[in-house]
Amino acid sequence: METKKTIRVLIAKIGLDGHDVGAKVLIFWLRDQGMEVIYTGLRQSVEQVVEVALQEAVDVIGVSILSGSHVSISRKLMKRIRERELGDVLVLFGGTIPKDDIAVLKGIGVQGVFPSHAKLEEISAFIQQNVKHGE
């Protein structure tokens, strides 16, 4: 039996939004589910986040945005992920995201969208079901 690989997650704050308690709550939760979680801190650029994701070989990038900038930031992030050939990474967005924007984000290529009222259990279950490990 192969042992299950530990899922590695990068939680990122992209842009200027400084509300990060939701991100931290999620970090605690994912760690309690046995995942390894890295936090970028505030005010990261898309480029910085993608480089950290590469260096740390993460399986998941979770972006937390409460400032309403999720659409433009997701476009830049997905483009950068393609450029840097990070194809297998699972990308999630969470935060203050209006219902109508969920489909927009999915159209851009974000796999999981979790508005602020999403349950922690939903997020971890989504990661476990959809994550692709390197091999």
Next chain:
Amino acid sequence: MAKKASETEVRPVVSILGTPVQCFYGPEDLPDFDYKEKLNDPGEYPFTRGVYPTMYRSALWTMRQYSGQSTPDSTNERFKYLLKNGQTGLSLAFDLPTQIGLDSDMPLAEDDVGKLGVAVDSLEDFERIFDGISLDQISTSFTINATAPIILAMYVLVAQKQGVEPKKLRGTIQNDILKEYIARGTWIFPPEPSIKLVGDLVEYCNKEIPRFNAISVSGTHILEYGANTMQSVALAISIAEVYIGEVLKRGSHIDQIAPLFSFHLPIGGRDFNFFEDIARLRAARRYWARLMKEKYGAQDKRSLQFRFSTGGMGGGLTAEQPLNNIARATIYAMAAVFSGTRSLNLACYDEVYAIPSDLAIRTSLRVQQILAFETGVADVVDPLGGSYYVEKLTDEMEAKIGETVADIEKDGGIVKMIESGAIQRELARQSYALQKKISSGGKVLVGVNKFKVKEEERDLEIYKTDPETINRQLQRLKAVKASRDQGKVEGALKELEAAAGRGDNIIPYLFEPLTEKATVGEIIDTLKKVYGTFKEPTTI
């Protein structure tokens, strides 16, 4: 104590402080209760019942809905709309680039221009926001911190242009940077020079704009970050003491500066408890009055008065069945009024989704108006005063606030705890614990973990930012830059840099660069050369 024995049979309830809550309270819960010492009449020391003798019988609380969006012109429109609808004060929200000192054309700003509030790049933007609004007729509240000195200087310049003397300006500027390191993240410089800037603004207002609240120490964001209702007050008081220390060391007397301090405190939120929220605000008034008198030797009555506005917290509102939020907000508003708030900004029912729509803002304002004019709750000062339960709770809250403030002091003070990230970690953990309690159903949230409905998402009319905002803002900024004398801008910025280097109060040195059309970003970059930037602790 018969009633306590019978309570073994009933549903157990524990207060936010961890103490068991009885089924009812009576005289034995308040032994040796001395009215004069504990309460006294409203407007009398220790001000437990209110800072003014007649409160809402003389003047209702200020009904102020937070607003400000996209461009200066659309903010100006909304201000006029709110004034027309009977609002009595303005409250201005800034976009994130303005809050952290980036111009709309700077890297990293692009995605956030005009999103959470209005974009202000130069003095011209500020003039547009207040176009046609006489600054001597209104009071304005500015939610701004790291760039507060610049915003205040702009307000003074706009007033002068209108022919209004700065001495006549009324309003409040948040100017509370320390809570930004804990909760909201709009810091620029490290804590030490940031505290110095807070002091600069307080000192300047004291001399030049005495009717302006130079600081509004905020517990609201701390509550949203995970603090409980008592901690949100205790931490705000600890932070206020840091600023007081900063101004006192410049030679001011406590009675010159304490009257300039006001607080913005949360009511509601995930942990809301009607009576506890009220009791801890009554307790805060008493605690502050005693602190100012006994620790700082204040004598002026105004130094002893703990004046606060309240924010009805969006954190307690739910995305599920959003109209339920109107009921929640109403109860928050009622608690705020029973607490003796001087001003109330009430969260809107659609806030979980986006910036509030016109309808949602108007509804929050109507809630306040219904309370004020239809219900009688504003007729008698401190109507809960003398309630066995509320007085007992108030005593407990006051003791716990004191203990919490002392503990922070023992741990090296609030600034140290912020720099190390200790306080942020602790509050985030509390937030996690509360979230787990909601997930497990241990804490009921109607519509979320109980009384759920299937088809719950109604289509709300949601406010959308105009996608053209950034282009308009960029064009205007370009025009401003093209129309100025670059040499004069640079000269004025050099003067500012020198003043900051000498450790002078920088406020007087902001007028020249602003008049020469220097941008917010250029001013902040100049100050960064002297003060450096904050390195955020990211270990969780």
